[in-house]
Amino acid sequence: MGKHTEGTWAACEDGWIEGANGETVCEYAGCGSHAAEWNEADLNLVLAAPDLLEALSEVVEEADSYTARTGKPVYNWLDKARAAITKAKGAQQ
Numbered sequence: 001m002g003k004h005t006e007g008t009w010a011a012c013e014d015g016w017i018e019g020a021n022g023e024t025v026c027e028y029a030g031c032g033s034h035a036a037e038w039n040e041a042d043l044n045l046v047l048a049a050p051d052l053l054e055a056l057s058e059v060v061e062e063a064d065s066y067t068a069r070t071g072k073p074v075y076n077w078l079d080k081a082r083a084a085i086t087k088a089k090g091a092q093q
Contacts (some may be wrong), residue, residue, distance in 0.1 A: 004088070004089065007019065007049070007050020008051070009046070009047050009050055015027055025046075026046070028046070053088045057085055060081050060085065063078050
């Protein structure tokens, strides 16, 4: 699996989501013989994906830095954050 398409992502009028470099991320409106069934909330979530990944990665880095400095472990929710980052990057968990 390759690297994800860098953000910021945008919904184009022709029904595709494109990355900042113009690369196609996915189709959201349907074309040809089929119709995609996305609602606006789902579209907004997909468009926010690159920003969410970046923000969550920064949170985990800060928490890891805190643990390294203080020797105090952080809360279990970071395990969920790490798993979500791993999933978003397409790596095996």
